[in-house]
Amino acid sequence: MTSTASRAGTAHPTTPTAPTTDPRVLxxxxxxxxxxxxxxxxxxxxDVVVHDRDTDPAATGGYHITLDTPALAALRDLLGPDHYAGLLxxxxxxxxxxxxxxxxxxxxxxxxxxxxGLxxxxxxxxxxxxxxxxxxxxGDSLxxxxTCxxxxxxxxxxGEVRARxxxxxxxxxDLLVGADGPGSLVVAHLTGRPASRPAGLTGVSGRTPAGDLDPDLARRLGPRSSLAVGPRxxxxxxxxxxxxxxxxxxAPLGRHAVTTGPTYVWGAMLPTATAPAGLRGQRGAVLRDTVLEALRATGWGEAPLQVVTRADPSTVAAYPFVVGPASPREAAPWPAGRVTALGDAVHATPPTAGKGxxxxIVDASVLVRELLAHRAGERTLHTAVSAYEQDVRHRGSAVVQLSMGTVRRVLATATPAGSAATRVLLPVLAASTALRGRLTGGRGTSGG
Ligand SMILES: Cc1cc2nc3c(=O)[nH]c(=O)nc-3n(C[C@H](O)[C@H](O)[C@H](O)COP(=O)(O)OP(=O)(O)OC[C@H]3O[C@@H](n4cnc5c(N)ncnc54)[C@H](O)[C@@H]3O)c2cc1C
Incomplete structure (x- = not known):
C-alpha cells in the first residue's frame, strides 16, 4: 500500500497531514x-485502498436505495460537500x-x-x-x-495482515476491513463460516418509466410507492x-443520475423454494418472462403485472435475499483485532426494510470516527476497532430483525393458513377500501 499514501495525501484540500501512527487501511x-x-x-x-472484483462500478444491480436521516448525516461527513450535493x-x-x-x-x-421504520x-x-x-x-483509492x-x-x-x-x-x-457483502470471504476467515443464510425469498428487479404504462394504470399507481401482495x-x-x-x-440533476424522469423501480418477490429452476442464471427478457409466468401461475392479474411486462429488459436482474444474525450476540462474534468487517458482511439485510x-454507510462512519479517535490518541487501534464492533452488533442486528418482519409476512401467504386468509381477507379489504373511497370521494379501486 505504499503508493496509496501519496494518493490519500492529495485527496482533499483540507486534508490534515497524517501522523505516522495512522493505520494503513485495506x-x-x-x-x-x-x-x-x-x-x-x-x-x-x-492511507486507504479499496479493492473490488467488479470492473465497472456502474455494472451493478438493484433498484433504489432509501437513505434515512442517520445515513444522510453519515454521508455528509464521509463525502464532503461537493459529492454530497451531487448525490442529493x-x-x-x-x-x-x-x-x-x-x-x-x-x-x-x-x-x-x-x-x-420509514x-x-x-x-x-x-x-x-x-x-x-x-x-x-x-477516487484513486479504488x-x-x-478479487481477493x-x-x-x-x-x-x-501482527501484520495481508490480502492475496x-x-x-x-x-x-495494519487494518483490513471486509466490506465484501453477504458470504464474505473476510468474515469466513474470522469465524470459519459465512455470516449469512438464505432468507427464503428471491428478488427480481427492474425499471419501467411511468410514461411506458397505460395511462389508466399509471393514474392508479400514482406518483407513490406501493406493495402488491399475492398468494403463495x-x-x-x-x-x-x-x-x-x-x-x-x-439544482440541476446530478451527473451520476441514472433515473432522470418518473420511473417505477420494481422488485418481484418469489419464495426461493418454489421459484422456477434456473431463474438465478437468467437475465433480461428471458428472466422477465420467467417471472411473469411464475406470478400469473399463482393468480396475478395483468394490470399489476404491467410494470414488469413493460420493463426495459436490460434492467431486469435476479438476486437472492440473504440474512445475517438477528441478535447482537451472534453478530461479529470474533475478538477485536486487525481484521474487521462492515455492512452485509456482518449483518446481511434483505431489501424489504430499505435499510441495508x-x-x-453508518457502519463506515462509525469506523472512521473511531479511527479519528485513535489518531487523536484517545484510543488504541484495538479499542477503536472494539468500540466500532460493539456498536455494529447492536445496530446491525436490529435492522436485520426489522427487514425480516416483511419477509416473514410475505412468506406467511405460502402456508395453508396464510393462503386461506389471503383468499378471504384480500377481497374484503379491497371492498371496504373501495366503499370508503366512494363515500369520501377519495381513491377508488378497479380489478386487474
Ligand atoms: C445486486 C444487488 C442489488 C441490491 N439492491 C438493493 C435495493 O434495491 N435496495 C436495497 O435496499 N438494498 C439492495 N441491495 C442490498 C444493499 O445494496 C446492501 O444491503 C448494501 O449494499 C450493503 O453494502 P455492502 O457494502 O455491505 O455490500 P455490497 O454493496 O453488496 O458490496 C459488496 C462488494 O464486495 C465485492 N466483493 C465481494 N467479494 C469480493 C472479493 N472476494 N474480492 C473483491 N471484491 C469482492 C462485491 O463485488 C461488492 O461490490 C442490493 C444488493 C445487491 C448485491
Missing part, C-alpha cells in the same frame, strides 16, 4: 459500505410524494401502507447512482477488477423515483 469490497469507508478515510487523510441532486425526496399504498395481486387497492426525511436514489457517487469520492482470494494474519495482536488477490498480488495493511408467498414492490419532480435540491445500504 478495504476488501467496494460496494456501498466499502466505498463509503474509503471515501471517509481518504477525506481525512488516511440525483435523489428523490420521500416527503414530497403521497403516502405508500398496498394493492392485492388483482390490482385492487387495499389502503395506505404503514411502512415500519423516516419521512429519507431520500431515494438509484443503487447505481449511489455507487457511482461513492466511487468518485473514493482498485477495480481485483485469501486473508492472512501474522501471529500476535499487532486473484492476479497473484499481495497487499499488506409472492409480492411486487413498486418504488416511485422522480429526482426531477420530487427534487431534494433546487444505509446501515452499511
Amino acid at each position: 478495504v476488501v469490497g467496494g460496494g456501498i459500505g466499502g466505498l463509503a469507508l474509503a471515501a471517509g478515510l481518504r477525506r481525512n487523510g488516511f 441532486a440525483s435523489a428523490s425526496a420521500v416527503r414530497r410524494r403521497p403516502p405508500d399504498v398496498w394493492f392485492d395481486h388483482r390490482g385492487r387497492l387495499l389502503g395506505d401502507l404503514d411502512v415500519r 423516516d419521512p426525511d429519507s431520500v431515494d436514489v438509484d443503487r447505481t447512482t449511489l455507487r457511482l457517487v461513492l466511487a468518485a469520492a473514493a 482498485v477495480l477488477g481485483s 482470494t485469501a486473508v492472512e494474519r501474522d501471529p500476535g495482536p499487532d 488477490f486473484a492476479d497473484g498480488s499481495v497487499v499488506r495493511a 408467498g409472492t409480492a411486487l414492490y413498486c418504488g416511485y423515483l422522480d429526482p426531477a419532480g420530487f427534487a431534494v435540491l433546487d 445500504a444505509g446501515t452499511a
Whole structure:
C-alpha cells in the first residue's frame, strides 16, 4: 500500500497531514459500505485502498436505495460537500410524494401502507447512482477488477495482515476491513463460516418509466410507492423515483443520475423454494418472462403485472435475499483485532426494510470516527476497532430483525393458513377500501 499514501495525501484540500501512527487501511469490497469507508478515510487523510472484483462500478444491480436521516448525516461527513450535493441532486425526496399504498395481486387497492421504520426525511436514489457517487469520492483509492482470494494474519495482536488477490498480488495493511457483502470471504476467515443464510425469498428487479404504462394504470399507481401482495408467498414492490419532480435540491440533476424522469423501480418477490429452476442464471427478457409466468401461475392479474411486462429488459436482474444474525450476540462474534468487517458482511439485510445500504454507510462512519479517535490518541487501534464492533452488533442486528418482519409476512401467504386468509381477507379489504373511497370521494379501486 505504499503508493496509496501519496494518493490519500492529495485527496482533499483540507486534508490534515497524517501522523505516522495512522493505520494503513485495506478495504476488501467496494460496494456501498466499502466505498463509503474509503471515501471517509481518504477525506481525512488516511492511507486507504479499496479493492473490488467488479470492473465497472456502474455494472451493478438493484433498484433504489432509501437513505434515512442517520445515513444522510453519515454521508455528509464521509463525502464532503461537493459529492454530497451531487448525490442529493440525483435523489428523490420521500416527503414530497403521497403516502405508500398496498394493492392485492388483482390490482385492487387495499389502503395506505404503514411502512415500519420509514423516516419521512429519507431520500431515494438509484443503487447505481449511489455507487457511482461513492466511487468518485473514493477516487484513486479504488482498485477495480481485483478479487481477493485469501486473508492472512501474522501471529500476535499487532501482527501484520495481508490480502492475496486473484492476479497473484499481495497487499499488506495494519487494518483490513471486509466490506465484501453477504458470504464474505473476510468474515469466513474470522469465524470459519459465512455470516449469512438464505432468507427464503428471491428478488427480481427492474425499471419501467411511468410514461411506458397505460395511462389508466399509471393514474392508479400514482406518483407513490406501493406493495402488491399475492398468494403463495409472492409480492411486487413498486418504488416511485422522480429526482426531477420530487427534487431534494433546487439544482440541476446530478451527473451520476441514472433515473432522470418518473420511473417505477420494481422488485418481484418469489419464495426461493418454489421459484422456477434456473431463474438465478437468467437475465433480461428471458428472466422477465420467467417471472411473469411464475406470478400469473399463482393468480396475478395483468394490470399489476404491467410494470414488469413493460420493463426495459436490460434492467431486469435476479438476486437472492440473504440474512445475517438477528441478535447482537451472534453478530461479529470474533475478538477485536486487525481484521474487521462492515455492512452485509456482518449483518446481511434483505431489501424489504430499505435499510441495508444505509446501515452499511453508518457502519463506515462509525469506523472512521473511531479511527479519528485513535489518531487523536484517545484510543488504541484495538479499542477503536472494539468500540466500532460493539456498536455494529447492536445496530446491525436490529435492522436485520426489522427487514425480516416483511419477509416473514410475505412468506406467511405460502402456508395453508396464510393462503386461506389471503383468499378471504384480500377481497374484503379491497371492498371496504373501495366503499370508503366512494363515500369520501377519495381513491377508488378497479380489478386487474
Ligand atoms: C445486486 C444487488 C442489488 C441490491 N439492491 C438493493 C435495493 O434495491 N435496495 C436495497 O435496499 N438494498 C439492495 N441491495 C442490498 C444493499 O445494496 C446492501 O444491503 C448494501 O449494499 C450493503 O453494502 P455492502 O457494502 O455491505 O455490500 P455490497 O454493496 O453488496 O458490496 C459488496 C462488494 O464486495 C465485492 N466483493 C465481494 N467479494 C469480493 C472479493 N472476494 N474480492 C473483491 N471484491 C469482492 C462485491 O463485488 C461488492 O461490490 C442490493 C444488493 C445487491 C448485491
